[in-house]
Amino acid sequence: MSEPLLEVKDLAVHFETEDGVVQAVDGISYTVERGKTLGIVGESGSGKSVSSMTVMGLTRAGNARISGSITFEGRDLLNASDADMRKVRGGEVAMIFQDPLSSLHPFYKIGDQLIEAHRSHNDVSKAKARDRAVEMLGLVGLPDPRRRIDSYPHEFSGGMRQRVMIAMALINDPKLLIADEPTTALDVTVQAQILELIQKLQAELDTAVVMITHDLGVVAEVTEEIAVMYAGRIVEYGKSDTIFAAPEHPYTWGLLKSIPRLDTPRDQELVPIFGRPPSLINKPSGCSFHPRCPYVREAHKKVDPALEPAGDADRTHKVACLLPSETRRSLWAGLRAGDTPAEVLQEVEIPAEKLSPSAEGPTGEEVAGQ
Amino acid sequence: MSTTMREPLVQVRGLKKHFPIRSGFLIQRDVGAVRAVDGVDFDVLRGETLGLVGESGCGKSTTARLITRLLEPTAGSISWEGRDIAGLSRRELKPLRREMQMIFQDPYSSLNPRKTVGTIIGEPFVIHRVESNEDRRRRLVQDLMEQVGLNPEHYNRLPHQFSGGQRQRIGVARAIALKPKMIVADEPVSALDVSIQAQILNLLRDLQRDLGLTIVFIAHDLSVVRHTCDRVAVMYLGKIVELASSDELYAHPRHPYTGALLSAVPVPDPRLARNKARQVLGGDVPSPTNPPSACRFHTRCQKFVEGHCDVEEPLLEVKDGGNVAACHYPLTDEEIARRVPTAAA
Numbered sequence: 001m002s003e004p005l006l007e008v009k010d011l012a013v014h015f016e017t018e019d020g021v022v023q024a025v026d027g028i029s030y031t032v033e034r035g036k037t038l039g040i041v042g043e044s045g046s047g048k049s050v051s052s053m054t055v056m057g058l059t060r061a062g063n064a065r066i067s068g069s070i071t072f073e074g075r076d077l078l079n080a081s082d083a084d085m086r087k088v089r090g091g092e093v094a095m096i097f098q099d100p101l102s103s104l105h106p107f108y109k110i111g112d113q114l115i116e117a118h119r120s121h122n123d124v125s126k127a128k129a130r131d132r133a134v135e136m137l138g139l140v141g142l143p144d145p146r147r148r149i150d151s152y153p154h155e156f157s158g159g160m161r162q163r164v165m166i167a168m169a170l171i172n173d174p175k176l177l178i179a180d181e182p183t184t185a186l187d188v189t190v191q192a193q194i195l196e197l198i199q200k201l202q203a204e205l206d207t208a209v210v211m212i213t214h215d216l217g218v219v220a221e222v223t224e225e226i227a228v229m230y231a232g233r234i235v236e237y238g239k240s241d242t243i244f245a246a247p248e249h250p251y252t253w254g255l256l257k258s259i260p261r262l263d264t265p266r267d268q269e270l271v272p273i274f275g276r277p278p279s280l281i282n283k284p285s286g287c288s289f290h291p292r293c294p295y296v297r298e299a300h301k302k303v304d305p306a307l308e309p310a311g312d313a314d315r316t317h318k319v320a321c322l323l324p325s326e327t328r329r330s331l332w333a334g335l336r337a338g339d340t341p342a343e344v345l346q347e348v349e350i351p352a353e354k355l356s357p358s359a360e361g362p363t364g365e366e367v368a369g370q
Numbered sequence: 371m372s373t374t375m376r377e378p379l380v381q382v383r384g385l386k387k388h389f390p391i392r393s394g395f396l397i398q399r400d401v402g403a404v405r406a407v408d409g410v411d412f413d414v415l416r417g418e419t420l421g422l423v424g425e426s427g428c429g430k431s432t433t434a435r436l437i438t439r440l441l442e443p444t445a446g447s448i449s450w451e452g453r454d455i456a457g458l459s460r461r462e463l464k465p466l467r468r469e470m471q472m473i474f475q476d477p478y479s480s481l482n483p484r485k486t487v488g489t490i491i492g493e494p495f496v497i498h499r500v501e502s503n504e505d506r507r508r509r510l511v512q513d514l515m516e517q518v519g520l521n522p523e524h525y526n527r528l529p530h531q532f533s534g535g536q537r538q539r540i541g542v543a544r545a546i547a548l549k550p551k552m553i554v555a556d557e558p559v560s561a562l563d564v565s566i567q568a569q570i571l572n573l574l575r576d577l578q579r580d581l582g583l584t585i586v587f588i589a590h591d592l593s594v595v596r597h598t599c600d601r602v603a604v605m606y607l608g609k610i611v612e613l614a615s616s617d618e619l620y621a622h623p624r625h626p627y628t629g630a631l632l633s634a635v636p637v638p639d640p641r642l643a644r645n646k647a648r649q650v651l652g653g654d655v656p657s658p659t660n661p662p663s664a665c666r667f668h669t670r671c672q673k674f675v676e677g678h679c680d681v682e683e684p685l686l687e688v689k690d691g692g693n694v695a696a697c698h699y700p701l702t703d704e705e706i707a708r709r710v711p712t713a714a715a
Contacts, residue, residue: 043563157654158426187425187590189651192634196650214564217593217636221643240640258568260597261638262712266616270597272568276533 003074004031005208006055006176011068013047013054015061020281024050026232027068029307032176037202037209039223039240041216041255045277047232048212052178054078055210056095057085072176091121094169098181100161104153110137110164111149114171121172136167140197159190163197170201177202180212195222216259220244225316228252231278231288234307238317248310248319248328250293253335271340287322294341295323295331295350324351378413379552379584380437385410385446385456387432391659405658406432408608409446411686414552419578419585421599421616423592423631425655428605430588434554437586438470439463468498471545475557477537481529487540488525491515494547514543518573535566539573546577552584559594571598592635596620604628607658607666610686614693623710624689624700627667632710642711649709665697673699 013025025047032038042048053059055070055077070077077088089095097103105113114133115126124132130149137145140163153161162182169177179198183191199222202209211223219226219240226243228236228251236249247253254273275292278284284291286301293300300322310317311325321328327350334344388403407429414420414437422430435441437448439455448456455466474480481490492511495501501510512522518539529537538558545553555574559567571594578585589595595602595616602619604612604627612625623629633649653670656662662669668679675698684696701709 043565159654188592188631188634189425190654191636192648192650193652195636196648215636216564216638220638220640221636244638244640255564256638258565259638260568260571260593262593262596262620262632262635263637263639263642266596266620268597270568270572272572273565274569276535276566277563 005034005073006032006210007069007071008051008055009069009071011051011054011070012066013050013059014065016063016065017281021065022280023232023283024280025054026283028227028229028232028234029068030227030234030237032208032210034175035202035206035208036225037211037223039219039226040210040212040229041214041219041226042229043214043277045231045280046229047280048229049180051229052095052180052210052212056089056093056178057082058089087121090117090169090174091172092174093176093178094172094174095178095180096162096165096169096182098184100158100165100185101153103165104161106153109150109152110156114149114164114168117168118171132171133167136171137164139170139201140164140167141193142167158186159193162186162190162194166194166197166201170205170207173205174207176208176210178210178212181214182211183218184213184215191218198222216244216255217261228255231283232280233288233320234318235289235320236318237307238310239314242312242314242317246312246314246317246329247332248317248325249289249321250295250323250331251289253332254292257335268338269340271335287320294345297322297350327351376415376417379416379451380414381447381449382413382433382437383411383447383449385433385436385448386444387429387436387441388444402659405608405661407436408658408661410605410608410610412603412610412613414584414586415601416551416584417578417582418600419587419598421595421602422586422588422605423590423595423602424605425590425631427607427655427658429608429658430605431556433605434472434556434586434588438472438554439466440472464498468494468548469550470552470554471548471550473538473541473545473553473555473558476561477534477541478529478561480541481537483529486526486528487515487520487532488512490529490540491543491547494544498548500548510547511543514547517546517577518543519569533566534562535569538562538566538570542570542573542577546581546583549581550583552586554586554588556588557590558587560589560591567594574598592620592631604631607655607661609666609696611667611697612693612695613686614691614695618691618693620712622691622693622703622706624691624693624695625667625697626671626673626699626701628695629701629706629709630670632712635712637712645711673701675699 009029010027011025012027015022028051040048111133115129118129118132134145134149142148142163183194213219223240226240227234230251236252257271258273273292278288286303287305290296290300305320305322307318307320310319330348331344334347385407386409387407388405390400391402392398393401424430436443443456447454488511491514492507495507501507515522520539559570587598599616601615603610606627612628623632630649630651637643651670663680664683665679668674678698684698686694686696689695689700
């Protein structure tokens, strides 16, 4: 494959606050190929939004310390000037957000907002931009776009507003669309409409998509590859099929087993992940998931696992876990069959202190500085 | 759990709530009404969990607030243990408030930020004059905190010192404080992270088993409702369009709207997701101010028959498989298999 569209390498975003340094993103790397879809899954505070906002240059606040590299079509976005970023943002890289009501300006007609978005990146007349806006609104399925273009955001339903947002994001033919929880505020039926729309437009316009969500169902439906984030790191990465059929990180297992789903028996027990996500100021030592991991061993509290190939059929599959991979596979086999972590632990023996050689003590700070 | 032999705790008949739309300055006239709930009938059986599902604006939250009498119904009756409570005054309602409690969606805005957790959970004891002795009240509250999985030592903390999941536990503790017969939970887990959701769902299930609670569970997440509820009522534009046991409803949805809802649920399995012919429901929910004639779903229904569905209103009646649905042309097993990949058929 040729050079990737977007390459993020060792990205770290730390915010200095009065309470300490918030390590929101702590050394993550991923690539997005042209026309493909990457899903980033994680809970609140996992760093999934911050990492994508950094790609857009939206975290350049005074208290942010950003390191690593972000390369878009061979260009360095991290060190680009603010003027250059303004060209990229909304032009080649566009973003849609969770809440369409607060992302549209309530005072201006949607048409004016779309025209402005188009004209700030293209030297065209107002009339031409208006035609383009009408065309985009039609493309996203807004009924009667020629008339509705003069409506205000409050005159639309949530689903229609999200369509307007998508029209605005795509009006300059972006090569990359970052969708941050685009359907979370919507009803399931509308969510299905919007997901179908994003997929259809992606196929027509060959746009790459980064889909950020906490909903495993959404990523299963629309993404080809998935990055699972926890406490500012990617803990597992792989093809969607692999992540759902043969996940290897205990956190991914926890996510999969804690959601009720329509395709399993109704009385299947939910297995919550106990505890709660860690503070990003005082991260746990060693593996940051260790305080919540049922399979934790003493050494896991000291050694920080690196994201390493899982060594199965999917060559993109990587996992950051200190358990040996045979053990992980037997554990998942048990969980998959419906056993609880406690039951699985009775059957599978976890080797005492076997650790991978590369996992020799870099702390979060050092990884970020590389 | 069999629900067939249970007697009803709540019986709702012909329940309506219309919110008037007023217009004009100084002199206000009614110019119409939002028919949030427009004639619903259902029973809540003792000890069961009844789910209410539907899209936003279908009237599920209004129904919840009507049966707990936080709202005044426009018409219809609500009988609580055989006694009609639809027309009771505030004073007459007060003793009933002990028996029915609510849990709200947003654990951030439903707790007073200036009061300690101990005060919040202990408030029902003060309001209903159950325990005036402060030490004894403290012990009761700490028992409750223990019961819902909070550390009793955090008695004097303020809500902002807790995470979302823990705040929802505070809400649960407050709701069960007076040992109510029924709890109405309005989207209790939708503001929580996935890993925390399961903790709260399991907590509610355990409490129900231990305390013999009856739960009315409102949610828009159909997977959560299936897991949690014994029976499910599907609402659309202020009406119940289908009511069945969870097993039947999810395996054999008879109303086309239920079928469309189930078809829209994303399945966390890429292989299954690829193979299904998702039926995407077009358009938006029509305005409840001026709902479509006869069957309200006819404007979006794939099985719409002109001259029938838009003229004659279908009544809730028993269809194949025992579901109660309001539809002239219910889904066949073959249609269900095609549209809803997760149906067991």
